[in-house]
Amino acid sequence: MIALIEQHPQLISLGMVLILTIALLWLIQHLMIRYGKRILGLISRVDFWLRRHIARLPLMVGLQQKYPAMFGFITKRFARGHFSGLILTILTLLNIYILALFAGLVEDVVNADSIVTTDLFVSQHMSVLQDSSIVPAFVFITSLGSTPITCLIILLTAILCAVVRQPYILVGLLISTIGSTTFTFLSKMAFQRSRPIDILLMEHTYSFPSGHATISIALYGFLAYMAIRFSQSFIRQVRILSLAVLLCLFIGLSRIVLNEHYLSDVMGGFLVGTLWLTIAISMMEWLTARGKIDWRVSWSKGSVYMLWFSVVSIFIAIFVYANIYQFPLLG
Structure with missing residues (x-):
């Protein structure tokens, strides 16, 4: 041992x-x-x-x-009982706090504080795992945050929202995904941080913040929010939240294990994703308060079949994408 x-x-x-x-x-x-x-x-x-x-x-x-x-x-x-009261206050304070955390992280990265030393230490240790048998598993996990897979998920979610006749949900989905993606792109261009040296899957964009970590929170976090809002069971809601957190952590960890990003890149991506997810949830709660969204819809058999079809399609797409595009990059 x-x-x-x-x-x-x-x-x-x-x-x-x-x-x-x-x-x-x-x-x-x-x-x-x-x-x-x-x-x-x-x-x-x-x-x-x-x-x-x-x-x-x-x-x-x-x-x-x-x-x-x-x-x-x-x-x-x-005041409790309406969106513009305590709910909006909490969401606003949360956004301010997230922005403060992101600003502090940016300052540490720019000034090469202790977080950068930690980044290099973790990256050097992860580079040793390049020939490990765990790499293919993390390639599949990281594919969940790739652009083709996320676009497919957004498309299937849009179709599902149309099937259950709740089109206004797309407003929050687009705010969370497009807003976070744009913010991440602008941040990459502003900081222009190079990626780790021993990168496994070659990327041509800058490192900070991690786009995969951002979209994991912005997209899968919003899908979890949707599932929680549609669910009437407290136990099921807790399990959905736990599963979403675990999935996001695994996607972020995959970027570190594959040496695609530093630890602080992933932390920054999580903060950006959480920021835009909070903004999207605020919009959803406002639209709900105005009667534009009904979360107590009855799911027909066709809706349930569409949901399972979407899940199976996503898993097949991940398998195909990883084998056709990701795995050849390892060679």
């Missing part, structure tokens, strides 16, 4: 990362399924108690009397 670890330290480290990631996600999923509703109920009760008691404080009463317009505006921003 010790000899195996000494001969393949990078492979063992990667395996440990995969095992710990899956175990952590399973634990979080288990806790959410078991205690999620109780926690949400507790948060709701605490929120109600705080609102009631804060409103009675002499300071708040005085502010309401002295600045009624400003107090009314702030009160509406934290």
Whole structure:
């Protein structure tokens, strides 16, 4: 056992990362399924108690009397029950936080801080795995974020939305995918960071941020949002979220294992994808509040068949794309 670890330290480290990631996600999923509703109920009760008691404080009463317009505006921003209230406030604050994280990451990359040292360390260790038997598996995984596959998924999703008569969902899908792709392209052109030296699948674009990591969040995250909104089961919603997170992490990890990107490239891509996914979800919730989207549609047999046809078609397309285009690049 010790000899195996000494001969393949990078492979063992990667395996440990995969095992710990899956175990952590399973634990979080288990806790959410078991205690999620109780926690949400507790948060709701605490929120109600705080609102009631804060409103009675002499300071708040005085502010309401002295600045009624400003107090009314702030009160509406934290009101529950409609999109322009607490929901929009949370989504806006989340976007600001994500932008701040992305700006901090950009500063670290540009100034060659410790993150760059970590990037080089991880890249050097991953280059040792180039002849490993795990490479084909990660080639298939990374194909999920390729342009032809993502375009196919968008097309099939558009057809599915037409079948269930919810065309406005496409607005959010296009905002998330096109917005994130454009932002990523402009960022690549602005920073012009070179890719790792020992790259396996030759790419002709710049490195920061990772387009595959971006689209994994923007596209598959939005598909997960759609599935969660269409589902009426809390347990199923938690499992969908867990599966989507795992898929996105695996796509991002594939870019590192194949030495297509540095670690910070993937982190930046995740942040960009999350930013545009949040914007798209905000648009979806606004359209839902205006009655443009009905998430409680009844799925006919034809709709279900179309869904499964789409899933099978995507898997076949990934297999064909990986074998015809990706694997020859390894040679």
